[in-house]
Amino acid sequence: xxxxxxxxxxxxxxxxxxxxxxxxxxxxxxxxxxxxxxxxxxxxxxxxxxxxxxxxxxxxxxxxxxxxxxxxxxxxxxxxxxxxxxxxxxxxxxxxxxxxxxxxxxxxxxxxxxxxxxxxxxxxxxxxxxxxxxxxxxxxxxxxxxxxxxxxxxxxxxxxxxxxxxxxxxxxxxxxxxxxxxxxxxxxxxxxxxxxxxxxxxxxxxxxxxxxxxxxxxxxxx
Numbered sequence: 085x086x087x088x089x090x091x092x093x094x095x096x097x098x099x100x101x102x103x104x105x106x107x108x109x110x111x112x113x114x115x116x117x118x119x120x121x122x123x124x125x126x127x128x129x130x131x132x133x134x135x136x137x138x139x140x141x142x143x144x145x146x147x148x149x150x151x152x153x154x155x156x157x158x159x160x161x162x163x164x165x166x167x168x169x170x171x172x173x174x175x176x177x178x179x180x181x182x183x184x185x186x187x188x189x190x191x192x193x194x195x196x197x198x199x200x201x202x203x204x205x206x207x208x209x210x211x212x213x214x215x216x217x218x219x220x221x222x223x224x225x226x227x228x229x230x231x232x233x234x235x236x237x238x239x240x241x242x243x244x245x246x247x248x249x250x251x252x253x254x255x256x257x258x259x260x261x262x263x264x265x266x267x268x269x270x271x272x273x274x275x276x277x278x279x280x281x282x283x284x285x286x287x288x289x290x291x292x293x294x295x296x297x298x299x300x301x302x303x304x305x306x
Contacts, residue, residue, distance in 0.1 A: 097163070100156045106217035112142060114153055130154055151247070165229060167257035167265045172220055173206060174197045178270050178294055182249065184235040194220045194232040203262045245288035252277060252285065271296055
């Protein structure tokens with residue numbers, strides 16, 4: 085398991101950004117670049133990443149600034165992962181029902197880390213790696229995390245609903261602070277889903293009676 089960075093407080097990350105003194109639009113563009121590079125290259129040195137960015141955006145950022153930004157982004161990434169872990173633990177019963185797995189199957193293939201009072205505590209426990217890769221959210225990979233909770237399916241609607249759920253959880257972790265995530269109930273989460281971008285998810289939640297108590301009739305997914 086790769087060594088994960090120490091989790092900084094939100095105030096520390098904000099202070100690091102202020103010291104870096106880059107415009108918000110530049111920071112957003114850099115995050116877009118890093119996301120695209122992770123999907124395209126998987127592994128890329130910071131030197132090569134800076135070369136690509138600087139060639140396409142002359143004078144936007146110095147190499148020293150880019151290295152400093154990358155260090156902040158590395159810590160901020162794990163802040164987001166910690167919120168994903170917290171959400172999964174905080175809403176374990178609902179996600180277990182959504183997953184179509186039994187408690188026994190979960191314990192064997194996608195074990196939980198255990199509930200803690202805040203995202204940072206769960207991340208610190210997860211970093212110990214007691215579950216290895218057989219965790220509900222596997223964080224042992226180099227550049228990705230793996231959601232292992234969901235039972236396999238050949239049903240298209242179920243597959244898309246699951247992808248929409250994972251996407252919504254990640255969006256929530258990117259958008260909200262630790263304090264805000266801790267206050268989100270399951271009802272808050274599902275009632276805030278976009279009907280256009282999460283249509284299959286909303287339908288599936290209703291089928292499973294997980295959507296604000298508005299069930300609909302449907303055949304069980306095997």
